[in-house]
Amino acid sequence: MKFSRTIKLSLKNIRTNKLRSALTMLGLIIGISSVIVLVGIGTGTSGEVTSQVSSLGANILTVSLSSDKALKLDDVSGLAELSGVESAAPYMSVGADVSKDGTSAGMVSALGVDENYLKIRNYSLGSGRGISFIDVDNKSKVCVIGSGVSEDLFGSANPVGEAVKIGGDNYTVIGVLGEEGSSLGINADNTVLIPITTAKYITRSSDISSLYLKAENENAVGAVQLSAENYLKSTLDLSSDEITVSSQNSMLETINSIQNTLTLLLLGIASISLIVGGIGVMNVMLVSVTERTKEIGIRKSLGAQRSDILIQFLIEALVLCLLGGTIGILFGLGVGKAAELLGFTFASSAGIIALAFGFAVLVGLVFGIFPAYRASRLNPIDALRQD
Numbered sequence: 001m002k003f004s005r006t007i008k009l010s011l012k013n014i015r016t017n018k019l020r021s022a023l024t025m026l027g028l029i030i031g032i033s034s035v036i037v038l039v040g041i042g043t044g045t046s047g048e049v050t051s052q053v054s055s056l057g058a059n060i061l062t063v064s065l066s067s068d069k070a071l072k073l074d075d076v077s078g079l080a081e082l083s084g085v086e087s088a089a090p091y092m093s094v095g096a097d098v099s100k101d102g103t104s105a106g107m108v109s110a111l112g113v114d115e116n117y118l119k120i121r122n123y124s125l126g127s128g129r130g131i132s133f134i135d136v137d138n139k140s141k142v143c144v145i146g147s148g149v150s151e152d153l154f155g156s157a158n159p160v161g162e163a164v165k166i167g168g169d170n171y172t173v174i175g176v177l178g179e180e181g182s183s184l185g186i187n188a189d190n191t192v193l194i195p196i197t198t199a200k201y202i203t204r205s206s207d208i209s210s211l212y213l214k215a216e217n218e219n220a221v222g223a224v225q226l227s228a229e230n231y232l233k234s235t236l237d238l239s240s241d242e243i244t245v246s247s248q249n250s251m252l253e254t255i256n257s258i259q260n261t262l263t264l265l266l267l268g269i270a271s272i273s274l275i276v277g278g279i280g281v282m283n284v285m286l287v288s289v290t291e292r293t294k295e296i297g298i299r300k301s302l303g304a305q306r307s308d309i310l311i312q313f314l315i316e317a318l319v320l321c322l323l324g325g326t327i328g329i330l331f332g333l334g335v336g337k338a339a340e341l342l343g344f345t346f347a348s349s350a351g352i353i354a355l356a357f358g359f360a361v362l363v364g365l366v367f368g369i370f371p372a373y374r375a376s377r378l379n380p381i382d383a384l385r386q387d
Helices: 002-016 018-055 073-080 133-138 147-154 218-236 248-291 293-301 306-341 350-376 380-385
Strands: 060-065 085-094 098-100 109-113 125-128 142-145 163-166 169-177 191-195 210-215 243-247
Touching: 002 018, 002 306, 018 248, 018 306, 018 350, 060 218, 073 085, 073 210, 073 218, 085 218, 098 147, 142 147, 142 163, 147 169, 163 191, 210 218, 218 243, 248 306, 248 350, 306 350
Parallel strands: 109 191, 142 169
Antiparallel strands: 060 210, 060 243, 085 109, 085 210, 098 163, 125 169, 142 191, 163 169
16 A cells, blocks of 8 residues: 555656656657667568568579679570579660650660560569560560550550560560569569560670579579589689679578668667666656655655655656657657658567567666665755755
8 A cells, every 4th residue: 555655646746747757758759769660660671672582482593793704695505504403594784765656664674584584583474475585586676564664655555566665666565564563673563674685786785794593493502503603613714703693592691681780770779869868867857856855854754764765766767767668669650650651661570669668667767766766865854954
């Protein structure tokens, strides 16, 4: 019963100074909401990138060259014939405008590809067909367009069989990709695919520096990676620094490592706000002890023990932090949902919320102990003389 009266008295003192209590909690609210928002966005972004990388498949390897030397189609065929390799899909970026009757398709990624590209990238067709080996052999001026490009240039009409201009030349649309969205920096909906052999008319080069390799199964990935590196070194006389052959697992490990480091950094930055909020709680509680010195003296003269005074002020600090923590969590989740509407990826974590709330309780205890201890140590006679 005695403890319950102490709690009621603590809550009464907090309600008496509403504005000061609100300002005291503000630092904690900002700190906790910052932790939830920053870590939530970091976690959400990491999950999105991981999903995009995983969508390629665990048996897909990405090959890229950082050298003046480049692959020819015969070299790609040689890679496709390596033991454990199911198929290879070269691609090259084509810097060209895409338009229809003077209407531009806007920001479009034009790529030169072969017949294996759609299968390795797991792209589906909404209508028509994909690039075939015949198109590649004949250097045909045909193209497969993304759903976004189709809508920009043709509206709701079926574009298959129609012509578009790519780099000033007419290309016949033979297919439209299904809605795929963005993955690994490539937005399939705003992509135009043409035969890789036709791309040289635009790029003035048939050199290839990027391709995908598909291993027969996940267990063969390591062997294929080593074989591809050795093949490129012997065929093009390249050093290890000029060759990158990465599997999805290695990419995921690198991405997760970077994301975890960034998340910890963001968590550390946001935690500074919580510490500053805790210092604010301590300062306000010290002011409260000074203002209520006479009250403390009266309570002690009426029989209150040091522990009663200590618990009272400690509860006040703890209640402030608990309220600030609760409001901070709700505010942080609200900001996170608002960030989603702005295009950010936000993933709330029960663990992070619990950690932030627990840290708020810890702040209340740690930064509330000194003011509470100081109040409990006051001499009742000296306290009663205080004006």
